[in-house]
Amino acid sequence: MTTGKEQFVEFSIKSGSPEKQRTSCVVVGVFESRKLSDAADQIDRVSKEHLSEILRSGDMDGKLGSTLLLRNIPATLCDRVLLVGLGKEREFRDKEYRQAFAAAIKALGETGAIDATIYLTELPVKRRDAAWKIEQGALVTQETLYRFEQLKSKTDEVKRHLKRLTFSVTSRKELGEGETALQQGLAIAGGMELAKNLGNLPGNLCTPSRLAQEAHQIATAYDLKIEVLEQPDMEELGMGSLLSVARGSRQPPKFIILQYSGADAAQKPVVLIGKGITFDAGGISLKPAAEMDEMKYDMSGAASVLGTFQAVAELKLPLNLVGLIPACENLPDGNANKPGDVVTSMSGQTIEVLNTDAEGRLILCDALTYAERFEPTTVVDIATLTGACVIALGHVASGLLANNDTLARELLHAGEESGDRAWHLPLWDDYQEQLKSNFADMANIGGRAGGTITAACFLSRFAKKFEWAHLDIAGTAWKSGKEKGSTGRPVPLLVHFLKGKCQD
Numbered sequence: 114m115t116t117g118k119e120q121f122v123e124f125s126i127k128s129g130s131p132e133k134q135r136t137s138c139v140v141v142g143v144f145e146s147r148k149l150s151d152a153a154d155q156i157d158r159v160s161k162e163h164l165s166e167i168l169r170s171g172d173m174d175g176k177l178g179s180t181l182l183l184r185n186i187p188a189t190l191c192d193r194v195l196l197v198g199l200g201k202e203r204e205f206r207d208k209e210y211r212q213a214f215a216a217a218i219k220a221l222g223e224t225g226a227i228d229a230t231i232y233l234t235e236l237p238v239k240r241r242d243a244a245w246k247i248e249q250g251a252l253v254t255q256e257t258l259y260r261f262e263q264l265k266s267k268t269d270e271v272k273r274h275l276k277r278l279t280f281s282v283t284s285r286k287e288l289g290e291g292e293t294a295l296q297q298g299l300a301i302a303g304g305m306e307l308a309k310n311l312g313n314l315p316g317n318l319c320t321p322s323r324l325a326q327e328a329h330q331i332a333t334a335y336d337l338k339i340e341v342l343e344q345p346d347m348e349e350l351g352m353g354s355l356l357s358v359a360r361g362s363r364q365p366p367k368f369i370i371l372q373y374s375g376a377d378a379a380q381k382p383v384v385l386i387g388k389g390i391t392f393d394a395g396g397i398s399l400k401p402a403a404e405m406d407e408m409k410y411d412m413s414g415a416a417s418v419l420g421t422f423q424a425v426a427e428l429k430l431p432l433n434l435v436g437l438i439p440a441c442e443n444l445p446d447g448n449a450n451k452p453g454d455v456v457t458s459m460s461g462q463t464i465e466v467l468n469t470d471a472e473g474r475l476i477l478c479d480a481l482t483y484a485e486r487f488e489p490t491t492v493v494d495i496a497t498l499t500g501a502c503v504i505a506l507g508h509v510a511s512g513l514l515a516n517n518d519t520l521a522r523e524l525l526h527a528g529e530e531s532g533d534r535a536w537h538l539p540l541w542d543d544y545q546e547q548l549k550s551n552f553a554d555m556a557n558i559g560g561r562a563g564g565t566i567t568a569a570c571f572l573s574r575f576a577k578k579f580e581w582a583h584l585d586i587a588g589t590a591w592k593s594g595k596e597k598g599s600t601g602r603p604v605p606l607l608v609h610f611l612k613g614k615c616q617d
């Protein structure tokens with residue numbers, strides 16, 4: 114797949130004084146109330162208070178995310194100095210760090226600088242070490258530079274000059290861990306970019322077959338095992354629930370199985386399952402027309418599994434990982450599921466399809482049953498499953514439900530560390546009642562109340578044989594509005610989670 118960026122930026126880590134950098138731009142921070150960061154202060158001293166004077170003149174007030182480009186600062190070896198506003202020093206945390214960093218990269222991209230040394234990575238951020246700051250720096254940089262222009266016949270000819278970026282660390286002792294953190298950040302960013310490209314690709318191009326093709330490409334590039342089940346294979350396995358959704362579409366369904374072996378074959382794998390609905394019109398329970406285009410992102414779970422596989426393989430994490438992607442479309446058709454239809458899942462449990470738009474759970478349940486054959490230690494499914502999750506948590510946190518509290522804690526922690534947060538919702542038995550059906554073992558919907566929870570309750574009935582967690586990414590996988598597009602989440606959370614799994 115072609116990348117969204119016109120060109121790659123090369124990254125490195127360095128330790129040294131800002132005034133001695135022979136580079137097109139040195140990037141330093143200023144807090145509100147005109148307090149200089151250490152690196153800015155250093156430049157101020159050698160330049161005989163050049164920066165202080167500019168601040169006194171009122172050209173820059175240190176507001177978070179503001180920037181000011183300066184040239185020809187006395188006693189420095191760089192062509193430019195970019196001042197970046199950091200906001201209030203006492204409030205400078207994860208979010209502010211990311212925001213200031215993004216502002217710096219955006220401003221740099223608008224200059225003619227070909228290389229830059231960034232000192233923001235030296236700023237103290239509460240409870241965060243150099244490694245965290247560098248990883249986040251790499252992530253935010255790649256995110257800020259990302260463009261999706263592969264479908265425009267003419268790209269906006271804004272030439273980007275920036276070719277090399279150097280992140281500074283305060284001492285040579287931090288160079289080693291800095292380098293590792295940089296590689297980790299870039300691997301995650303690469304996985305996110307893959308996920309974003311697939312999410313942004315429309316339904317006519319990103320079909321189940323296209324997802325299978327992409328999986329094949331990753332498998333070839335990283336020497337992974339891959340198998341793609343076709344409709345007859347799924348019939349033989351008895352995946353009646355998945356196939357009932359696929360029936361309404363002219364695109365053949367695919368069931369993608371990826372396997373990464375980074376540890377001894379005897380070691381039980383972690384299984385990731387990604388919802389791969391390449392377009393969700395709702396089926397016979399048709400969705401309203403407004404914003405229906407956004408349902409091309411309904412394969413974001415699948416995309417995040419592919420992105421995570423790429424990052425894990427890139428980082429050569431020492432664990433065994435299986436990826437399962439049930440992929441099909443959900444469309445209205447003469448052959449489609451009808452409200453009231455009863456289908457039999459691979460597990461043998463029967464399901465009354467009261468709403469054909471609750472299709473995600475219908476394809477995931479068969480993937481969960483299929484996961485049993487890998488005897489996994491842990492299964493995590495990732496799905497744009499419910500509109501209710503967008504109402505509950507907005508676009509900030511992914512919904513997290515699990516049949517095991519330790520697993521839930523691990524995932525929450527991975528979210529905190531990676532800046533890709535989730536929030537734990539209850540999966541109490543009290544909610545299971547809402548899935549009662551008069552005609553089958555269960556209904557596929559549980560009414561409007563607690564929609565995210567009852568969806569997870571449905572899935573939990575197919576996840577009895579292992580530790581399992583469900584991430585509802587309906588609100589986090591993409592942004593609506595002016596900056597509409599795929600976010601690449603929750604690749605950072607998943608990679609951090611899997612890294613944690615390697616250490617036990």
Ligand code: BES
Nearest residue numbers: 468470471473497498499500501558587
């Ligand atoms: N893919 C949707 C969930 C969704 C909705 C994601 C809005 C992002 C934004 C899912 O397949 C769906 O349609 N869910 C229904 C379930 C309902 C019928 C119980 C929903 O949330 O409306």
Ligand code: MN
Nearest residue numbers: 393470471472
């Ligand atoms: Mn739906």
Ligand code: ZN
Nearest residue numbers: 390393411473
């Ligand atoms: Zn859907």
